[in-house]
C-alpha cells in the first residue's frame with residue numbers, strides 16, 4: 268500500500284511533472300491553465316506539487332526514473348513525518364551530482380548518523396558562541412549595514428533618486444557576514460580573490476540546477492564528458508577547491524588556538540584536540556571535512572538570507588501602509604539618534620510580525636532540502652520503502668487553510684495577540700522542523716531583524732510610478748527568489764543613514 272500518485276511513464280517516471288507540466292500531465296495541465304487565468308505564469312514547483320495533492324491527498328508519490336519520491340503536504344503531515352518520526356525521515360538521499368560535489372561530507376547533504384551529528388553540533392555551538400564573545404555578530408552585521416546604507420545614499424545623490432536594484436548590495440552584505448564568520452575576511456570592492464570565490468560558487472550552483480549538468484543525476488558518467496556544462500562544472504569544482512584549501516592552509520600556518528579569529532580557526536583547534544584525545548582515525552574532524560563545511564555555510568547561508576531580505580523590501584514597496592506602520596513603530600521605540608539593536612526586538616512586535624509574515628508568504632526554501640527514509644516504514648497507513656526520497660512542501664504548510672485564516676492574504680497582524688505582542692505559531696516553519704532544522708536559524712534571524720529594522724529606519728522604499736506591480740510569485744531555484752525588481756529608495760533622516 269504505497270502512497271497514490273500519477274502513473275509513471277516508462278524510464279522517465281513522472282519527470283515531466285517537474286519539467287513540462289502543461290504537456291505531460293493532463294490533470295496538472297488543466298490546473299495550470301485555470302491558475303494562469305488568475306495569476307499568470309505562477310505555477311512553480313511548490314505550487315504544482317500542492318495542486319497535485321488536491322487529487323492524490325497529502326501523502327502521494329511521484330517517480331523520477333524508478334526512484335520513488337513522496338510529497339508531504341500541509342502542516343500536520345509534515346510535522347508528523349519530520350518531527351514525530353524523525354528517527355526514520357532525517358536521512359538525505361544520495362543524489363549523484365550532489366554526491367560528486369560534496370562527497371556526502373559537510374552538514375547539509377551528509378547522511379543522518381554520528382558523523383553528521385558531531386559536525387553539526389560543533390558548528391551550531393560555534394555559531395552560537397559568536398553571539399557572545401570577542402567575535403560578536405551584532406557589530407559585524409551592523410558594519411555591513413553601514414556599507415549598504417552609505418551606498419544607497421551615494422546612489423540616491425548621484426542618480427537623483429532613480430529606481431535601483433537592491434540585489435547586489437544585499438547579497439554582498441549577507442555574503443560578507445558568512446565570510447567574516449567562516450574565513451575571517453570580508454569582500455571589499457577591490458578584493459578580487461573573494462569575489463572570484465563567490466562568483467564560482469554561484470556559477471557552480473547555477474550549473475547544478477539550471478544546465479544540462481542536471482542530467483548527471485540520471486546518467487552519472489556524463490560528469491566526465493570533455494565539453495559544455497560537464498567540463499565547466501569540473502573546472503568550477505577544481506577552482507573552488509584550490510581557493511578554499513589555500514585559505515585553510517594559511518589559517519593552519521598562523522593558528523593560535525587560544526585566540527581563534529573565525530570558524531576555520533576554531534575547527535582546526537578542535538581537530539587538533541580530537542586527534543590528541545581519540546586519535547586521527549577515530550575522529551571525523553579533518554581539514555578535508557572542514558572544506559565541505561565552509562562550502563555548506565556559503566550555500567545554505569547566503570541565497571536564503573539574501574532572498575528573504577529582498578522579499579521583505581519588495582513587500583514593503585507593494586504594501587506602503589504596512590511599511591509606514593513599521594516605520595512608525597521604529598521611530599517611536601528607537602528614534603533617529605541611534606540604529607536599532609537586537610535588544611530592541613522585544614519592543615518592536617509589529618516589525619517582527621512583518622518579518623514573520625513575509626517569511627510565511629514566501630517560504631524561501633519552499634521544498635526544504637530532500638529527506639530520505641532510512642528504513643522501510645509504515646507512515647499514516649502507507650508503506651514507505653527504505654531509500655524513498657521525501658519532499659516536505661513547506662510552502663504548502665504556510666498556505667494551509669486548516670491552520671491559517673485567508674492564507675493568501677499578506678497580514679502581519681496574524682502574528683500578534685490581542686495585546687499587540689508576538690503570537691508564536693507552531694505551523695510557521697520557514698527554517699524547517701525536526702532534526703534537520705536549519706542550523707543557521709539564529710544567525711539568519713539576527714541578520715533579518717537588524718537589516719530590516721535599520722533599513723526601514725533610514726529609508727523609504729517605493730515602486731516606480733507607471734509600471735504594473737511586480738509578480739509576487741518569484742522564481743524557483745534551490746530557493747524562492749523574487750523576480751528582479753527596482754525601487755525608489757528615499758532617505759528619511761540624514762543622521763541614521765551612516
Ligand code: HEM
Nearest residue numbers: 375567568571572575632635636698699703705706707711
Ligand atoms: C537547512 C531555511 C539561513 C545553514 C535549512 C533548511 C531550511 C532552511 C528550510 C532545510 C531543513 C530540512 O531539510 O528539513 C533557511 C532560511 C534561512 C536560512 C529560510 C534564512 C532566512 C541559514 C544560514 C545558515 C544556514 C544563515 C548558516 C550559517 C543551514 C544548514 C542546513 C540548513 C547547515 C542543513 C541542516 C542539516 O542538514 O542538518 N535551512 N536557512 N541556513 N541551513 Fe538554513
